[in-house]
Amino acid sequence: MADGSRDGEGHAARFTDLLASTIHDMKNSLGLVLNGLEELACQPAGEAEHKTLQSLQFEAKKLSNQLIQLLSFYKMSHAGLHAHCDEYEIEDLLVESLLREQPLLDAAGLAADLRVDGDLTWMLDRELILGVLGNAIGNAARHARSRLLLAAEVGGRGELRLVVQDDGPGFPAGILAQQGDADGGIRFDTGHTGLGLSFCALIAGLHRRQGRCGRIELANGGVLPGARFTLILP
């Protein structure tokens, strides 16, 4: 991407390459900010400082997730974004997705539980799915009162269901109302990009097997009373 001298593609290509490499730079800087914030969060501090720091961490993390989404959208519109599936252990995947958000969870004093069979493996694009889970966990952590739950199970149709739940107030009715057209896809074309749900639905949809597509489902309640985000992979 740093190679701006490609033959014959002209200014437009160079401009979008520049755009992408700028986003990469922003992402790297933000990575430094996040790690710095995490170190600060480990220092003793007063209640007010702690609150401020926590909200900084939330916002920086959100920004970082959004930059990753932006890059995905960029790729999708230029080179085409594809799921490069390989077989991964689901426990590793879920643990990593929690560890990525651990500074946030620690700062907010949230507990997270994991329910997954250690032998479960699945075909998926690790980076893309980690992006989706990061989003879901970020949303859950923002609204949870005290705990989150991550669970994985193989559903009746032989599909993998990855569930992120919290004990917060749940999804607003407006968001729940947007889902559920005929093919089970979700359209979040109005407003709620902040939750990254369109991104999640899109990534899920890139996962295909034997004519079936991945998707997401939103609901409230379950093991925990709050929002329940489910990523379903064929």
Added chain:
Amino acid sequence: MALPRKPRLDFSDKRFLIIDDFGDMRSMLRHMVESYGVTRIDTAATAKEALRLMERHPYDVVLCDYNLGEGQDGQQLLEEAKHRRLIQFATVFMMLTAENTMQMVMGAVEYYPDDYLSKPFNKHTLRQRLEKIMLRKQDLLAVDKLVQKGELEQAIEECDRRIARKPRNLREFQKLKGELCLRLGRYEAAEMLYREVLAERSVPWARLGLGQVYFHTGRLEAARDCFQEIVAENQHHMEAHDWLARTLEALGEAEAAQACLEQAARLSPKAIQRQMALGDLALRRKDFACAARAFKKAVKLGEHSVYKSPANYSKQAQAMIHTSGKKDALRVLKKLRQDFPHDDEARLHAALAENAVYDALGRQDESRAAYDEACKLFEAHAGQWPAELVLEMSKTHIANGDENRGKELIKGLVRNHHEDEALLQRVQEAFSDLGMAEEGRALISDNRNKVVQLNNQGVRLVQEGRLEEAISLFEEALQDLPANKTINMNTAMVLLKYMEKHGRHDGYLGQVRRCLDMLREHASPGSGLEQLQERYNRIVKSHAA
């Protein structure tokens, strides 16, 4: 947070190397690693610095940013470190990347890092990934030791033992076993394994493996379909592209093969070996514009690569003779001489190409001078040149009017490589280009037959149990045909057979070792080399006790 994790690995005795051109990144990584209790941490800002450090100490873990600014990038650093054996099997090499599709578009398969971690990440995720790799390596260590010793049969047996226990990392052992079976040419076993895995799940490595089985067992259409399916699903699967191109070429669809490689090269513009393969194919197809472009890129990429090679310059120049840039071709060759000072192989490449370029420019004196230089260099190291250069030299002899010398060289080439179909085809093409197609065919078949007959005679002696006679026949043949794989293989085989019967013989052991060394350098997988190596090892071991 309650996570059901295995006991954590202790990192405190590990030695880490951190490579990043960005100071803030280096210190952030250092902080992370220190938080694991690690005390021995070195950092480097450039690949050069990193290699110097690796020469001094072995590292347990190398964290390397892909993008290192000027000079080598992370992939090229990894290639050089592995090439120079600065990295052991137990070393964890983690590539830190800006994006996730990187892994597919980088270098050669034998030079993959252990894992890729895309930025941003925190200390917890980095640690989890490192632990995962270390545990995997611990598990595979026993098998790897056998592989390193060349005891591939035993390595497969060890894989089988592990697979039977159905461990959590079953796939690792299945994958490894598949690779070993392919290397040993055990295609039936490989096919069974891959089918078994695929019945359960359509993992890309098993599909790629099955495609290779098809390829090696002559089921080319099935191989093509298999590789095409992988590529259709994941256009970034570079190995599948390479295999598809190879298969298409074997099917006689050279144009499609080139298109396939061109696409792969576009997707992985920094993979030098793919540019070289594309250039070679384009040269064979006389698509000189494409060849010139590909070799130009290979020369450029070679600047910081262990794959830097004089052949890329001379082939670029050869291709340019046919496109517009004859003068530019001379500049390329001048640069070749500058970039490889005091290197006779590079000088021979340059002289051979200059001879052709000057001739095309009508500058006969300079062309002649280049020819004379080439002859002198060639004679100075006669018998040591790679086949490709011998063929170039022969063609140059013939083009300069010394037909006999050219043909003599080619006879030797054919007899030393009488089973190398690809090379023989290129010899034939060379004759056809010179308008001597018929003569070429006759020369190739005569000389090939001579070797086949000689070899058959030796094999018959072995079968009749006349080992001493067979030994003297093969040893004599080897004098004449030092680079012939079949003759080397059979010489080693008959000497081993003799020693297995009559006991160790130091002179014979030395000869077997020389044959095996030669074969290791040139033989293709599945040729039986591994079995010979094991028989050799057994003789050495049994008598050392």
